[in-house]
Amino acid sequence: MIKKLEQTTQFIQKQLEGFTPELGIILGSGLGNFAEQVENKKIISYSDIPNFPMATVKGHAGKLICGTIGQTKVAVFQGRFHYYEGHNLEDVVLPTRILAKLGTKALILTNAAGGINKDFAPGELVAITDHLNLTGNSPLIGPNPEELGVRFPDMSEAYNLELNKLLNDVANELNIPLKSGVYAGVLGPAYETPAEINMLKTLGADMVGMSTVPESIAANHAGLKVCGISCITNLAAGISKEKLSHDDVKDVANMAMEKFTKLVTTVVKKWGQSSI
Ligand code: HPA
Numbered sequence: 001m002i003k004k005l006e007q008t009t010q011f012i013q014k015q016l017e018g019f020t021p022e023l024g025i026i027l028g029s030g031l032g033n034f035a036e037q038v039e040n041k042k043i044i045s046y047s048d049i050p051n052f053p054m055a056t057v058k059g060h061a062g063k064l065i066c067g068t069i070g071q072t073k074v075a076v077f078q079g080r081f082h083y084y085e086g087h088n089l090e091d092v093v094l095p096t097r098i099l100a101k102l103g104t105k106a107l108i109l110t111n112a113a114g115g116i117n118k119d120f121a122p123g124e125l126v127a128i129t130d131h132l133n134l135t136g137n138s139p140l141i142g143p144n145p146e147e148l149g150v151r152f153p154d155m156s157e158a159y160n161l162e163l164n165k166l167l168n169d170v171a172n173e174l175n176i177p178l179k180s181g182v183y184a185g186v187l188g189p190a191y192e193t194p195a196e197i198n199m200l201k202t203l204g205a206d207m208v209g210m211s212t213v214p215e216s217i218a219a220n221h222a223g224l225k226v227c228g229i230s231c232i233t234n235l236a237a238g239i240s241k242e243k244l245s246h247d248d249v250k251d252v253a254n255m256a257m258e259k260f261t262k263l264v265t266t267v268v269k270k271w272g273q274s275s276i
Pocket of ligand 1: 112113114115191192208209210233234235236237244249
């Protein structure tokens with residue numbers, strides 16, 4: 001696994017010709033267009049990257065886009081791997097581990113999520129304050145090569161407080177409504193039943209989705225500072241009478257693109273000038 005990671009990272013480094021990203025971004029379903037914000041781009045197709053699985057989900061493009069946003073040097077993964085696609089968790093977190101190996105210091109995870117909290121409406125953005133790992137699994141299962149991180153990583157600030165403050169400050173400044181909430185990470189790919197959503201609510205979840213948790217665990221393990229943004233694409237099952245579909249999820253995420261882009265672009269620029 002370490003060999004694979006090194007080989008893949010070296011390939012990417014070679015393509016980047018001395019460019020060293022400082023901040024990583026992983027884009028969720030329907031949020032891929034954000035990558036248009038990157039300037040001085042170097043684009044690498046996942047299909048050209050050794051050891052890289054293919055993204056199979058519609059709405060996930062499968063490109064690594066490196067370049068600048070303002071003065072900040074970024075690496076943006078447009079398209080992520082999910083456990084439900086049949087990838088093992090080692091592959092799901094490969095982009096995250098590559099970011100750490102490339103030398104990034106912080107990671108912005110983004111996703112589409114179903115709203116459980118009654119205050120959340122479709123199209124709204126939520127800063128992730130914490131998560132519930134309900135996948136029954138972890139990317140850290142198995143031997144722990146010490147160069148990746150410690151055996152028992154601390155997760156008490158899995159979503160960095162300073163990064164979350166930056167997110168909220170920028171949202172306030174730009175007048176973009178930004179809520180806060182706990183993300184329940186489930187396996188999918190079936191959406192939840194209303195009874196499951198009731199259970200998640202009781203457990204303290206504000207939103208639910210099928211990604212982010214493995215990456216957050218691997219990123220914390222690797223010592224990256226993490227923040228996460230959920231785009232609420234639908235009310236979770238049973239909260240409204242509407243049936244859930246991936247097309248609706250993508251459509252709503254697309255509708256939120258403008259404010260999502262403004263928020264994340266400004267956060268990225270300001271992060272570059274901060275000491276976080
Ligand atoms: N449940 C799980 N994952 C999701 C949802 C949902 O309602 N919406 C978008 N991703």
